[in-house]
Amino acid sequence: MASEVAKEDLNLLSKCPKDRIEAFCHGLIDGFIGRSKLRYKDYGELWTMEEWFKVVDACQRCVKRMSRKQLTKEEISQLFDGVSDEYIQPFVSCVNVRSEDLRKHLLEEVASISHSHLQDFDWKLKLALSNDKISSVQEPLVTVEFITKSGDESKSFSVEMNKEELKQFVSSMEAANKIMVQMKTE
Template structure:
C-alpha cells in the first residue's frame, strides 16, 4: 500500500512522511483534508497504517538502509523510496524514543505488580 505514496509529488511525500512520524511521536497527525483529492478514505487509512507500521518496524528491528530500501522495493518511484528513507534516517532516534515511551507506559504497572509479588514471596520464606 505504500506504493500509493507515488501519487504525491516528492515534496508532498516528504511532508506526509514527517507528519506520520509526528503522529507516532504523539504530535499532530496528518490531516486527511489535505490529501482528500489524492486518496479515498479507505486508501488513506491503509496508507497511514502502512507507513506507521513501516516506520515502527524499521526502527524496532534497527533495519539498515539496504533493508529499508528492500522493504520499499515495490514502490514505482525510487525517489519516493529515498524520501521515506531520508525521513527514517533523520528521525530514527525520535521514533525509537516514542516507541520506548509507549512500551514503558504499557508495561510499568505490570512491572510494579511483579516487584510487589516478588517481595511477598521473599517474605514468606
C-alpha cells in the first residue's frame, strides 16, 4: 500500500486546519467525480504548489481505494499510514456519505474504457402472424433497441430476435455477467 500512496504526501494533510479538512475532502470528491475541482488559490496559504499536487493526488488515491472496497478500520489506518486519526475520520465520513456518487463515477469510469458503452436499452415483444412466404406463422419476436454512448454522441440500433436467438443472447449476457462478478471478487 505504501507504494500506491506516498506516506510523506499524506502527512502534508497535517498542514490543513482541522476545521477545513471536511470541506477539503468534499471538494476532493467533487473534483474526482467530475464536479467542481478544488482550487489551489483556496488552499495556497497551506501548501506550496508542489505540495498541493502531492497531497491532492495522494488523497484522491486513498478515496478511490476506500470507495472501491469496504475497508476495515485497520486497513484504512494502513492506507493513511502515519496520519492522525482526526484527519482520517473526516475522509471516512465523506466517503460514506458520498458512496453512491463515488460508486456511480467509478462505474462510468470503467464503462468508458471502451470507445463506446451501453447507455440504455428498450425492448418490445411482437407476434408475427404471417410473412411474405407463409400465411400463418404466429412466431413471437422481440425487438431490442440498444442506445450506446461514445463521448458526447449517442447512437441507437435495433435487433430483432426470435425465441431461440433471444435465449442465446440472454445466455451470453449471463456468461458475461458471471465473468464480471468473478473479476470484481478477485
